[in-house]
Amino acid sequence: MTGSPISIDLVSQSNASASEVLEDEYAALGRKLERRGIAIDAIKDRVKDFGVAVPSWGAGRGGTRFAKFPLAGEPTNIHEKLEDCAVIHQLGKSTPGVSPHFPWDCVDDYAGLREEAAAYDLVFDAVNSNTFQDQPDQVQTYATGSLSSTVEATRQQAIEHNIDCIEIGKKIGSKRLTVWVGDGTNFPGQQDLGRSLDRYIDATSHVYDALPADWTMMLEHKMFEPAFYSSVIADWGSSLMAAQELGDQCKCLVDLGHHAPNVNIEQIVARLHRAGKLGGFHFNDSKYGDDDLDSGSINPHQLFLVFNELIEAERNPREGFDPSYMIDQSHNVTDPIESMLSSAETIAGCFARAVIVDREALSAAQNDNDVMLAFRTLRAAYDTDVGPILAKAREEQGGAIDWLGVYRASKYRERKAQERKAVGLGAGIV
């Protein structure tokens, strides 16, 4: 095993040929920002400290309920997924964390898995439980619900699985558990809408009781799918209610794709922060529903506005404000490594643009009700091409200025296509 799956020489050669142009562009942007009273190196340092975790499941090709089109050389187990995540972090330098999903990523030796990740310069971020699918050896079915099931033995099984995830998480160095359930109904009248939430909160409280003192549990809401009439934790209101009842270590996780079209997600972010319950994010993009398209590929402005709220929140922190950032995308038609490198760059770019918002000017314009000046203050930051800052941050940390060029020149995927088992056809996990 090597800490650098891509040849270091290849990265340095590519950087050597790209660095002159980058210096020039960085200097020009630096002068421009200086005229606005912003020191470019300070922004670059913030970008260097910024990290977004990648999902282990995102390393494989995603699919829909219609089909999955496998990619030659895609990973077939957590070890191969880690290797791909190492490529993403080696070239992009902004994705040090990997978020695993159980039982998909189950192994016999978790201490060994942690070491394996560390050798790649990776750590494990939030562990995700899975009570939205039945597993071959499972006694109770989740067909009609898990933590909110009407069947006590099913709720108990879901509780135990979540506690198992916490136990695994302790071994791999995680400090967060993300709980997303597909529980809900497909027909009006199928279940009592109030009692199902009561059962969910009661069952989830037993998981909460098993949390170590320094852990956070994050509840992920989703409007619909797999349930198409009602979902138990459908929105941030239900999520907030549950998190408030469960206790201080329970917070809400916002997956950008889990809302009705046109919902003002940045306002949800501000509201959750106000309640001290903003726990984390699953970044992705969508046009219609939970499309799980690449972050910022459809609506980068929304992503920027979310980060704008996060920077505001950072300036006005509530107790325990430490949101976790994660990508949650399904890469159906691209090489997942390329998609996650591209997404991580887009996410870090929105973060950087939010950092350069002139906060004093913005708040003065807001207080004066100078609508156009407030809007143009935000827009000035959004319109800034922060590409040179991101590239320079990568270069200084040993990543690749031109990550796509280096990745393709490395022929990594072609090599893996020779080494790895082929993945079968079939409907994919979304």
Ligand code: AOS
């Ligand atoms: C499902 O829609 C959610 O986004 C969850 O985060 C889920 O655990 C993940 O997408 C893996 O399927």
Ligand code: ZN
């Ligand atoms: Zn998600």
Ligand code: ZN
């Ligand atoms: Zn989702």
